Amino acid sequence: MRMKKTLLLTLVVLFAGAVCAQIPDTPAGRQFSAWLTAFNSGDPATMQQFFDKSMTFGRLDQDMGIRNRTGGFDVKKVEESSETRIVVLAQERGSGKQFTRIVMTVAAAEPYQVAGLRFGAAQPPPELAPPKMTAEEAATARTGVPFHQFSAWLEAFNSGDRTRIGQYLETSFPSIKLDAEMNFRERTGGFELRSLEQATDTTLTGLVQERGSDQFGRFNLVVETDEPHRIARLGINAIPRPAEFPMPRLSEAEAIAALRAEVEKDAAAGRFAGAVLLAHLENGDKPAKVLFSGAYGLADREKNVANKLDTRFRIGSMNKMFTAVSVLQLVQAGKIKLTDPLGKYIADYPNRDVAAKVTIHHLLTHTGGTGDIFGPEFNARRLELRTLNDYVALYGKRAPAFEPGSRWVYSNYGMLLAGVVVERVSGQSYYDYVAEHIYKPAGMTLTGSEPESEAVRDRSIGYMRPQGSGAWTPNTDTLPYRGTSAGGGYSTVGDLMKFADALMGHKLLNAENTQLLIAGKVDSGGGGRYAYGFEDGRKDGVGAVGHGGGAPGMNGDLRIYPQSGYVVAVLSNLDPPAAQQVSAFLDLRLPKQ
Numbered sequence: 001m002r003m004k005k006t007l008l009l010t011l012v013v014l015f016a017g018a019v020c021a022q023i024p025d026t027p028a029g030r031q032f033s034a035w036l037t038a039f040n041s042g043d044p045a046t047m048q049q050f051f052d053k054s055m056t057f058g059r060l061d062q063d064m065g066i067r068n069r070t071g072g073f074d075v076k077k078v079e080e081s082s083e084t085r086i087v088v089l090a091q092e093r094g095s096g097k098q099f100t101r102i103v104m105t106v107a108a109a110e111p112y113q114v115a116g117l118r119f120g121a122a123q124p125p126p127e128l129a130p131p132k133m134t135a136e137e138a139a140t141a142r143t144g145v146p147f148h149q150f151s152a153w154l155e156a157f158n159s160g161d162r163t164r165i166g167q168y169l170e171t172s173f174p175s176i177k178l179d180a181e182m183n184f185r186e187r188t189g190g191f192e193l194r195s196l197e198q199a200t201d202t203t204l205t206g207l208v209q210e211r212g213s214d215q216f217g218r219f220n221l222v223v224e225t226d227e228p229h230r231i232a233r234l235g236i237n238a239i240p241r242p243a244e245f246p247m248p249r250l251s252e253a254e255a256i257a258a259l260r261a262e263v264e265k266d267a268a269a270g271r272f273a274g275a276v277l278l279a280h281l282e283n284g285d286k287p288a289k290v291l292f293s294g295a296y297g298l299a300d301r302e303k304n305v306a307n308k309l310d311t312r313f314r315i316g317s318m319n320k321m322f323t324a325v326s327v328l329q330l331v332q333a334g335k336i337k338l339t340d341p342l343g344k345y346i347a348d349y350p351n352r353d354v355a356a357k358v359t360i361h362h363l364l365t366h367t368g369g370t371g372d373i374f375g376p377e378f379n380a381r382r383l384e385l386r387t388l389n390d391y392v393a394l395y396g397k398r399a400p401a402f403e404p405g406s407r408w409v410y411s412n413y414g415m416l417l418a419g420v421v422v423e424r425v426s427g428q429s430y431y432d433y434v435a436e437h438i439y440k441p442a443g444m445t446l447t448g449s450e451p452e453s454e455a456v457r458d459r460s461i462g463y464m465r466p467q468g469s470g471a472w473t474p475n476t477d478t479l480p481y482r483g484t485s486a487g488g489g490y491s492t493v494g495d496l497m498k499f500a501d502a503l504m505g506h507k508l509l510n511a512e513n514t515q516l517l518i519a520g521k522v523d524s525g526g527g528g529r530y531a532y533g534f535e536d537g538r539k540d541g542v543g544a545v546g547h548g549g550g551a552p553g554m555n556g557d558l559r560i561y562p563q564s565g566y567v568v569a570v571l572s573n574l575d576p577p578a579a580q581q582v583s584a585f586l587d588l589r590l591p592k593q
Contacts, residue, residue, distance in 0.1 A: 023078065027112035028086040032104045035114070039063060040072035040093075055114035066119065069233065070094050073102070076128055082406055084108050084115075089122055097203065098220050098235075099124045105401075121237050123218065132197050141199035145229045150204055150221050153231065157181070158190035158211070173231040183465070188212060189269070191236075194245065201225075207242060212271060213581045214588055216241055247588040255589045256292045262585050263294060266578075273297025273463075274555075274572030275309055276582055277493035281504055281565040288501040288567060293493070299460035299573065301472070310492050312446055312459040313571035314479075315556045316549025317487035319449070320415050321499070322434050324364050324517060324533020325508050326422045326485075329437055332513045335425050336360060345421045350396035357404045363418045364532040365522050367407065369400035370414035373486065386451075386481045388420045388430055408522045408530060412486040415533065419485020430485050442502035444495040449483035452476075459490055460573040462553025472574075475553025487549055491556075496569040500546075500560045518545040518562070542592050544568070548583075550576035557583040566590055 023029045031054055038050040044064055051058035071094025080087035085105045092098050101122040106112045124130075133141065141147055149172065156168035165185070166178045189212025196206040197218075204221040217236040223229045241247065250258060259278065266272035278292040295307040330336040336345070342363065343355030354370065362368030373391060385391055395413055402409070419430040426433050431449055439447050450456050462475040483489035502508050509517060520529025520536030529536045537543045544559035555576040559568040568586055572578035 023075065023088075024081045024086070026081060026083050026086070028084055028104055028106045029081065031106050031112055031114055032086050032088070032102075035104065035117070036073065036075070039067055042067055042072065054111070055117070058114075058117075070098075070100070073100065077125065080407060082403060084112075085402055089125070089128075091124075091128075094222075097200075098222075098233075099128075108399075121220075121235050123237070123239070130198055133199065137199070138196045141196050141204065144199060144201065144204075146199060146202060146204035146221055146223050147196070149223050149229060149231055150219070150234075153234065154191060154193065154208075157185055160185055160190065171230075172228070173234070175232075176234075186465070188215075189271070191217070202229075207239075208236065209245075212266070212269065214241065214247065214585055215581070216245070241588070249591055250589045252291070252591055255586065255591070258589055259292060259582075259586050260294070263296060263582060266582070267296035271574075272572060272578050272582060273574050274307055274313060274570065274579055275311060275493045277309070277497055277567075277569045278586065279497045279500075279567045279569075281501060281567060285505075288497055290497070297573075299458070301461070301463065307460060307573070308458070309494060310446060310458060311571075312456060312490040312492055313556060313573055314460075314462055314483075314488065314490050314551075314554040315571065316551050316554050317412070318491070318496075318547050318549040318556050318558060319483060319485065319487045319489045320533040321547050321558070322438050322489075322533075323415055323418050323422070323430075323485040324531075325438055325503065326430075326433055327360065327364060327418055328509055328513050328517050328532065330422065330425050332509060336421065338364075342417060342421070345424050346392075346417070349392070351399055353399050354396075357400060358414075358417075359404070360418070360421065362404050363411075363414045363421070365530055366409060366411045366414055366524070367522055368404045368411065368414050369402040369406075369409065370411045370417060371395070371398060371401055372410075373412045373416060378480075382479075383481050388416060388423065388484060391416050391484070392420060408524050410524075415486040416484050418533075422485070438499070438508060439495075441507050442495075443498045444491070447489065447491040447495045447499075449489035451482040452479050453481075456490065462573045464552035464575050466552075475551075478552050491571070493569040493571055496558045496571075497567055500558065500567045500569075504560060504562065518560075538562075544587065548580050550580070555579040559583050559587065561590070564591060564593055 023033050035050060038046045044060060047063060048060055070092040073090035074093060075088050075090050077089040079089055087101065087103050090100050090102055099122045101120045103118045104114060105116040107115050153168060153173065156165050162182060165181055169176050169178055169181060188210045191208040192211060194207040194209050198205040202223050202225055206219055208217050208219055216239050218239050219236045222233040224232050263272060263276055273296055275295045277290065279288040279290050281288050293309055295309050295311065297307050299305045299307045299311050327336060331338060338361045339359055341356050342358045343349055349355040358368040358370060377394060422433055423430050463472040464475045465472050480488055503514060506514060517532050518534045518536060520531050522530050524530040534545050535547055536545050541563055544561050546558040546560050548557040552575055554573060555578045556571045557580045568583050570579040570582045
């Protein structure tokens with residue numbers, strides 16, 4: 001008899017010269033242990049035997065390439081574990097000693113075939129992080145081969161000169177493609193070295209900051225042991241601003257001046273096109289006070305039409321806020337219970353497990369395991385998916401990807417289902433409901449989700465820059481038929497300010513349900529918490545709630561600061577992070593009070 005997960009006591013212990021971590025004796029844990037044993041052996045035949053038996057999608061050349069680069073892995077920590085999924089933090093055995101997060105999922109039934117295996121760069125937890133270098137050690141590191149190679153790369157990269165960068169890559173970093181490197185240079189504006197953290201004869205780790213923004217990154221460099229010591233690997237991962245580099249808060253006037261200068265600089269450099277608005281919520285019935293607003297760049301490059309404050313920009317996932325407010329309105333009216341299963345409101349939902357186990361709370365917090373809507377199936381039917389029910393017909397037979405409520409995984413389909421619930425309960429289409437119950441009372445006259453085939457006055461064209469291309473091209477052929485409850489509509493910075501004003505002024509929900517809406521409920525990674533269709537980034541009450549949105553050719557962000565009363569709305573018709581880098585810039589500088 002198979003024991004329940006809560007009763008499992010037996011543990012598999014992985015040995016790699018020494019005990020590394022205890023792996024739970026679950027189907028996922030046993031398959032992971034078997035994979036790691038084969039992987040660490042470095043023997044192609046052993047690896048192929050594992051593929052043939054348990055992971056038929058595996059590619060020997062790919063896994064062996066990872067094995068040769070890393071030297072294998074030692075598991076340092078099990079971060080998540082269930083019957084069908086395991087997430088471990090592992091450290092390379094090779095000279096790089098870098099940390100990697102490995103995620104394995106297995107089928108729910110015997111023989112528990114491996115369903116997915118993903119690798120991602122990771123930072124060591126504090127208890128495993130080596131001590132930082134002393135000033136003397138840092139000075140020594142600057143005389144070593146890894147630092148010289150990193151400095152040469154950084155000098156070429158920061159030059160922005162395609163010929164110079166290409167020459168460096170050809171001689172010292174041949175595994176990187178020039179087009180990809182130039183796109184990376186365009187997005188970041190180059191880097192400034194801020195500090196060194198660790199160094200060996202063949203590795204170097206440190207902190208850099210983008211020249212064009214406040215964004216910090218941690219780089220991990222590995223050079224070949226033999227001359228000419230070419231770069232074997234160089235990764236730069238975005239991290240929150242380190243505590244040793246504090247950003248002083250500015251006065252309101254200073255923050256506005258800094259914002260104006262930053263946006264003008266980004267627009268001149270081609271990193272931003274769109275609209276920006278900073279406002280302050282007033283007490284009583286007074287409307288929000290606009291402190292700064294501006295529009296930059298072109299809404300239509302072919303016709304040379306400039307962006308304006310009332311230009312309508314596609315907002316991506318920002319529609320999730322409207323969807324969550326809609327559901328909470330129906331909760332407030334006593335028509336929906338957050339603890340009820342989806343099947344109570346969509347009685348004919350195709351998959352019975354989803355209908356019975358996934359609750360409304362799960363849909364609004366991305367904890368239902370309902371998956372995404374984007375991928376090959378969407379691409380093949382992009383213009384055929386015209387109603388929310390069309391998406392249910394396409395994806396409704398899928399089982400939950402994990403036990404509902406067991407973890408947080410961003411799910412566009414889950415929020416789409418929340419829109420279907422709004423339709424079934426209200427008797428209106430989702431689009432009619434939000435127009436009547438959100439846009440109208442908030443005074444949002446320029447927001448909607450009309451089909452892309454219909455002409456919408458002042459709706460901008462989105463411009464994307466595909467990898468390997470230096471030219472901005474319209475994103476028209478990537479867009480859905482129309483936006484949904486998961487995202488894809490359009491709005492203006494002014495309408496987003498009105499939404500924030502109406503929400504925090506309790507014109508859309510009463511005070512109790514407004515707080516229920518925006519209060520973080522589940523860890524969503526990166527130090528944030530996800531609420532109901534809102535991201536809650538507050539620490540000790542200070543900070544913002546809201547939601548961003550992004551896809552090729554569109555990026556937006558709304559940040560509402562309940563304690564200080566500030567509202568920041570930024571919309572762009574360029575690739576991410578065009579808008580969110582502006583809101584992030586202001587977030588670090590606005591007064592807390």
